[in-house]
Amino acid sequence: KAGVTQTPRYLIKTRGQQVTLSCSPISGHRSVSWYQQTPGQGLQFLFEYFSETQRNKGNFPGRFSGRQFSNSRSEMNVSTLELGDSALYLCASSFTSGRSDNEQFFGPGTRLTVL
Amino acid sequence: AQSVTQLGSHVSVSEGALVLLRCNYSSSVPPYLFWYVQYPNQGLQLLLKYTSAATLVKGINGFEAEFKKSETSFHLTKPSAHMSDAAEYFCAVSYAGGTSYGKLTFGQGTILTVHP
Numbered sequence: 001k002a003g004v005t006q007t008p009r010y011l012i013k014t015r016g017q018q019v020t021l022s023c024s025p026i027s028g029h030r031s032v033s034w035y036q037q038t039p040g041q042g043l044q045f046l047f048e049y050f051s052e053t054q055r056n057k058g059n060f061p062g063r064f065s066g067r068q069f070s071n072s073r074s075e076m077n078v079s080t081l082e083l084g085d086s087a088l089y090l091c092a093s094s095f096t097s098g099r100s101d102n103e104q105f106f107g108p109g110t111r112l113t114v115l
Numbered sequence: 116a117q118s119v120t121q122l123g124s125h126v127s128v129s130e131g132a133l134v135l136l137r138c139n140y141s142s143s144v145p146p147y148l149f150w151y152v153q154y155p156n157q158g159l160q161l162l163l164k165y166t167s168a169a170t171l172v173k174g175i176n177g178f179e180a181e182f183k184k185s186e187t188s189f190h191l192t193k194p195s196a197h198m199s200d201a202a203e204y205f206c207a208v209s210y211a212g213g214t215s216y217g218k219l220t221f222g223q224g225t226i227l228t229v230h231p
Contacts, residue, residue: 004158033217042224043205048217055216090158094217104219106151106158 001026004093004107012113018079021110025072025093031055032074033104034066037088046089049074050096078112086114117142117215119208121222129230134178134193136225138206141187148189149207149219150180159205165189176200201229 005024013019025032034046045058049068066076072093078085088111092104122137140146147166151159163174170182180191189206203226207219 031217033219035219043207043219043221045218045220050217056218058218092159092219102217103149103161103164104217106160108156108158 006091006107006110010111014115017081020077023074023091029093030072031094033092034076035090081114117220119206119222121225125226127228128196131195134196136191136204138189140208146208150191151205153203196229198229
């Protein structure tokens with residue numbers, strides 16, 4: 001089985017621009033979670049989608065949004081980029097949602113640099 | 116609030132020595148606990164998880180962890196370090212139901228260095 005894939009792997013943007021990141025979960029997985037990883041704040045939960053519905057959201061401003069498609073692929077969008085948005089964005093998939101013993105399988109991440 | 120504390124942002128051991136990475140959680144309800152490893156420029160890989168079936172959990176690559184409720188700890192150990200174990204390790208917690216869907220709360224990470 002192919003793992004979680006994320007595209008692109010690297011992105012460079014300038015302040016004020018917007019960006020869309022893509023995540024394809026493991027085949028059969030219907031839950032996708034997104035995390036932001038920075039040296040200062042560590043790994044922080046952004047949101048989780050299941051069956052095209054956002055089930056949970058972390059403490060991030062409204063500039064961060066996401067969606068999930070019927071094939072479980074997910075995208076996240078960041079509008080009006082700020083320097084502090086520079087981070088590694090990780091996507092994780094799991095078979096289902098609502099079970100906290102679910103294993104989450106992580107993709108390699110998208111490294112976003114905001115200049 | 117859910118929180119995880121990893122004691123020691125950097126741990127250095129010699130090859131063949133015991134590896135001990137510490138993790139404490141704060142919770143008034145039983146959590147589910149995970150250890151992940153991250154190699155440079157890669158995502159996270161699950162080492163092991165605790166889901167209340169057994170307090171001593173064995174994972175991949177010779178790692179194991181013991182859940183101690185009285186100490187609210189879930190420390191990660193490996194009897195003999197290998198050079199390939201050098202990486203960053205994260206302890207994470209999740210809780211059943213409520214606002215916990217799909218959410219892992221991570222510790223700050225511990226960078227493990229293995230010296231020849």
